[in-house]
Amino acid sequence: MTTAAERMTAIPDGRPPPRLHLQSRLSRRALLDGGWWPRSTDQVAELPQLILALNKDHSPVRRVLLGPSEWDSHPLRISVAGRVRFVWYTAQPAGQLFALRADGDRVDLLVVPPDTDPAIARAAMALAAQPANTVHAPDILTAVTAGQPPPAETAAETSWEAEGGHL
Numbered sequence: 001m002t003t004a005a006e007r008m009t010a011i012p013d014g015r016p017p018p019r020l021h022l023q024s025r026l027s028r029r030a031l032l033d034g035g036w037w038p039r040s041t042d043q044v045a046e047l048p049q050l051i052l053a054l055n056k057d058h059s060p061v062r063r064v065l066l067g068p069s070e071w072d073s074h075p076l077r078i079s080v081a082g083r084v085r086f087v088w089y090t091a092q093p094a095g096q097l098f099a100l101r102a103d104g105d106r107v108d109l110l111v112v113p114p115d116t117d118p119a120i121a122r123a124a125m126a127l128a129a130q131p132a133n134t135v136h137a138p139d140i141l142t143a144v145t146a147g148q149p150p151p152a153e154t155a156a157e158t159s160w161e162a163e164g165g166h167l
Contacts, residue, residue: 019121020109047086094138
């Protein structure tokens with residue numbers, strides 16, 4: 001059994017602001033709301049600054065859904081601007097994060113791996129933040145490095161499989 005101290009993690013101070021690129025106005029019609037490029041795979045060090053940035057001028061984030069394979073640690077809660085609960089979901093699409101706000105809104109972000117080339121990371125975040133983007137999160141880095149989006153049927157098949165579909 002875990003103790004309250006093991007479930008709750010304090011945020012580190014003095015971290016630089018997150019490398020985050022969001023749409024100027026969040027749209028429910030877009031596949032993604034933007035992109036985030038963390039500096040490491042240390043979730044406790046990276047997520048507090050992201051959450052503070054997402055909370056700015058919006059309803060606070062209360063829950064974050066992540067894939068566990070991309071992170072070093074897996075705490076259940078972090079105390080940052082109130083309690084934020086983390087759900088480690090093994091079926092979460094690679095490179096994607098869902099932040100659920102107190103008002104019911106959801107922010108869908110591309111998560112660019114920390115070791116990505118800076119030019120590719122910036123291009124991927126910019127593509128993810130475009131309201132007209134039709135490339136799903138798992139395909140964005142490939143699309144950016146290849147210089148063009150993958151064929152529509154490949155993106156659709158990837159999405160179908162990531163959402164529990166079956167070919």
